[in-house]
Amino acid sequence: xxxxxxTCNKGKVKEFKQILEPKVKVxxxxxxxxxxxxxxxxxxxxLAAKQLADSLKKPIVVEDSGLFIKALNGLPGTCSAxxxxxxxxxxxxxxxxxxxxxxxxxxxxxxxxxxxKQPISFxxxxxxKIAKKARGTGGFGHDPIFIPDNSxxxxxxxxxxxxxxxxxxxxxxKLLQHLKT
Amino acid sequence: xxxxxxTCNKGKVKEFKQILEPKVKVxxxxxxxxxxxxxxxxxxxxLAAKQLADSLKKPIVVEDSGLFIKALNGLPGTCSAxxxxxxxxxxxxxxxxxxxxxxxxxxxxxxxxxxxKQPISFxxxxxxKIAKKARGTGGFGHDPIFIPDNSxxxxxxxxxxxxxxxxxxxxxxKLLQHLKT
Numbered sequence: 001x002x003x004x005x006x007t008c009n010k011g012k013v014k015e016f017k018q019i020l021e022p023k024v025k026v027x028x029x030x031x032x033x034x035x036x037x038x039x040x041x042x043x044x045x046x047l048a049a050k051q052l053a054d055s056l057k058k059p060i061v062v063e064d065s066g067l068f069i070k071a072l073n074g075l076p077g078t079c080s081a082x083x084x085x086x087x088x089x090x091x092x093x094x095x096x097x098x099x100x101x102x103x104x105x106x107x108x109x110x111x112x113x114x115x116x117k118q119p120i121s122f123x124x125x126x127x128x129k130i131a132k133k134a135r136g137t138g139g140f141g142h143d144p145i146f147i148p149d150n151s152x153x154x155x156x157x158x159x160x161x162x163x164x165x166x167x168x169x170x171x172x173x174k175l176l177q178h179l180k181t
Numbered sequence: 182x183x184x185x186x187x188t189c190n191k192g193k194v195k196e197f198k199q200i201l202e203p204k205v206k207v208x209x210x211x212x213x214x215x216x217x218x219x220x221x222x223x224x225x226x227x228l229a230a231k232q233l234a235d236s237l238k239k240p241i242v243v244e245d246s247g248l249f250i251k252a253l254n255g256l257p258g259t260c261s262a263x264x265x266x267x268x269x270x271x272x273x274x275x276x277x278x279x280x281x282x283x284x285x286x287x288x289x290x291x292x293x294x295x296x297x298k299q300p301i302s303f304x305x306x307x308x309x310k311i312a313k314k315a316r317g318t319g320g321f322g323h324d325p326i327f328i329p330d331n332s333x334x335x336x337x338x339x340x341x342x343x344x345x346x347x348x349x350x351x352x353x354x355k356l357l358q359h360l361k362t
Binding site: 034035036037038039044047072073074075077078079082083085086087091094095097 | 215216217218219220225228253254255256258259260263264266267268272275276278
């Protein structure tokens, strides 16, 4: 079978292919699409997958990640990309200055929908801590300030995507499980 | 004629009635509705009005406001409510600490749509500065840190809504003009 991954991010396509192929063929559709403004990353992914599947008449996968920081009541959360684009890592580090509790969670929500069917979603999470300063240049977004539990390195300091982005792998593996059954 | 204002905010209903009635009757529909995640407040308002008008089969008005701070590249912007709920005024003041350029703009986007018609939108703006600390308890959201140009008081220190929220009045007056013609 074959799914269409809607994203403009080539790194994301590579990660999906590594996990899903050869069982499921992945084709990228590099288009922008409207997203819901919601507190719930899975709701955002489901609605986007549903609208794309119905309009493009293909089985659609979308994915969105966000960093949820406990001391900031979940910020940047589902607005991670919006906030990162405007104030970057510096903005988050400024908000976290002097704060001892640096617990956070990276979340990946994968939405899947076939035309005229109901959408489903899969969540992958990984706990970690916010670094005192940005370290490394790997990955993108908030990776240089995210230290996963049981690691001393930030995601930005890790070289391969198998070490990094474990939360996204978890969500994509759930999708694979679903597609196989 | 009559329009249906979709909002759970009673203060907003009062403001709309003051401007639109008796020419246009305003009825509140206190329901939550899905909103787009976008950089453009008018696009968010148009899409919400369109979806509500088609599903409820009534002429629909929605309104959303945001504070756009120049030194923060437009943050909190269209995520104003999301960010305010999580880090409050303190979060914005922390990000603005030590920053000299305190220019900002409050924006109101009003969306209007009749069933099966195309939606239209009206923008109202007001320039101002971010206060060094929160002052006053009037209004809501970012009002206690917004000092409109040509004023020394924050919106939070103003007593009546005619002084406050001039940006929203501008957008609603444009809607009135449209409905009269």
